[in-house]
Amino acid sequence: MRRPSSCSFALLPVLIALFPFCLAEIVDSVRLHGNFTVSDDELLRIAGISVGTDLGNISLPEVEKRILASGHFESATVTKRYPSLTDTEYVVLLIQVQEKPKVKSKFMMMPILSGSDEYGLTYGARLSAIGLFGSRERVSFPLTWGGVREAAVEVESPRPVPGFGSFLAGASINRKENPHFEIGDLRKDFMAGARNRVGPLVYEVAAGWTDVDFGDLHDRFLSYGAHVALDTRQDANLPRDAVYLGFGWHRMALADMRPDFNLYQTDIRGYKGLWGQAILAAQVLYDKADGPLPDYERPFLGGASTLRGHEPGEFVGDNRVVSSVELRLPVTSPLAIYHAGFDAFWDSGAVFNHGQSLRDADFKHGVGAGVFFLIAGFGFKVDVAHDLNDSFRVHFSTGFRF
Incomplete structure (x- = not known):
């Protein structure tokens, strides 16, 4: 070897x-x-x-x-x-x-323009950011002036809550004038809730605390409740061949050990396409309370948002029912980025206090026609209505109310 x-x-x-x-x-x-x-x-x-x-x-x-x-x-x-x-x-x-995106690049600004003849024109801007804190949450800061003056912060987080798809929270201070009592309504609100959507079914729960200054009255209350809706609408501006069935409940617990109230709302809407672009739309809205509400919380009737042909906020009560039928006639191309046209309508409604029945309520009516223009989520609508008695009234709003 x-x-x-x-x-x-x-x-x-x-x-x-x-x-x-x-x-x-x-x-x-x-x-x-x-x-x-x-x-x-x-x-x-x-x-x-x-x-x-x-x-x-x-x-x-x-x-x-x-x-x-x-x-x-x-x-x-x-x-x-x-x-x-x-x-x-x-x-x-x-x-x-x-x-990493710069903080300023996460923000975007959108204008706010809304209103009707009850509160007047509200204008302002919404500053929003997505993922500001790194978890895909949306943070918004709406600031408005005019009919409703508001400064708020709103947060929506996609972090799932058991049974819900997103978490909501917010705080705001806002002021407007009650059209019936012609008194300033200043509120500070804090709320939290959760929301989910499963196909056309939308449901949410929420709770909050509100501090109210209504003229010389200062009040506070806790509220909590839930809302569920079946919504098959595809076009928010001009729904067609769709329904909206909504039901909400919330409980209002006044401070100082005063009686609590349950408030219920039923909102039924239907939209049926007729010839061409014509749409027949109808709504029944019912607000019901199980006790006498404080003045700042009582629903009113009259104006573009409820009963056309009558003065904004002309009637007020603990309970309210409103029904409307509209024939909407767009004249622009379905492919256009804007919609314009005419409509004819019949509104009916009544308010009544706790202890009274709906059958004894004094129903008021309004009939008329109008023109509308809608584009990119904004709109302007003018209606001329008669109260079936002795007067005409012109109403304005920033779009259809339903």
């Missing part, structure tokens, strides 16, 4: 010393992707990588951690490629990053 020569053992330390250089991976070039506001030089500085760097003692996951630790990026992926199948001494380093 042949024994190894002493020369072989002499070369062993040399081979061991050269072994790391045989495994060296020198960065020949670096390719960067996804850095739009962070410069290439800054990204390389953060990564601690440059052309000529030896990757033999550097872990690519460590490079990724350094990039993420800078706080500029949501994700980072670092990989290497060999320019040759035989020469593995030089590598091309690929760094793919996704920058």
Whole structure:
């Protein structure tokens, strides 16, 4: 058997010393992707990588951690490629990053324009942000002036609550003038709730605390309740061949140990397409209370939002029923980005106090016609109505009420 020569053992330390250089991976070039506001030089500085760097003692996951630790990026992926199948001494380093959006880029602003002749025209803006705190939540800051003056913060989080798809919370301060009593109504509201939608079925629960200044009256109350609706409407501006069946309940607990009230609302709507673009729309709205309500909470009747042909807020009571039938006749193309046309309507309604029955209520009526213009969620509508007695009245609103 042949024994190894002493020369072989002499070369062993040399081979061991050269072994790391045989495994060296020198960065020949670096390719960067996804850095739009962070410069290439800054990204390389953060990564601690440059052309000529030896990757033999550097872990690519460590490079990724350094990039993420800078706080500029949501994700980072670092990989290497060999320019040759035989020469593995030089590598091309690929760094793919996704920058975190700047805070100001998360915000968007939308105008607010709504109202009717009961409260007047309300205008303002809504500042909204999605993912402001990193969990896909929507935060909104509506600010309005005019008929309803309001400053609020609203949060909707997609984090599921058992049985619900999103969580809601908000706080607001708002002021408007009650059209019946002609008294200022100032409220501070705090609320929280949850909402879900399963196909056309929408349901939600909510609770809140309200502080009210109604003229010289100062009051506070806790409220909580639920609402469920079957909504098959596809077009919010001009629904067609659809129904809306809604039912809501909430309990109003007044401060200072006064009696509580249960309030119920039933809202039934139907929309049927006729010839051409013509639509026949109908609604029955019933608000019911099981006790005498404070004046600031009593529903009123009269005006574009309830009973046309009568003065805004002309009648008031603890309970209210409103019914309407409208024939809507759009004259613009169905493919147009806006809708314009004419409508004819008949409104009926009554208010009555606790202890009275619906059959004894004094129903009022209004009949008339109008024109409308709707575009991109905004609209303007003017109606001329007669009260079937002795007077005409012109009403305005920013769209159909149902």
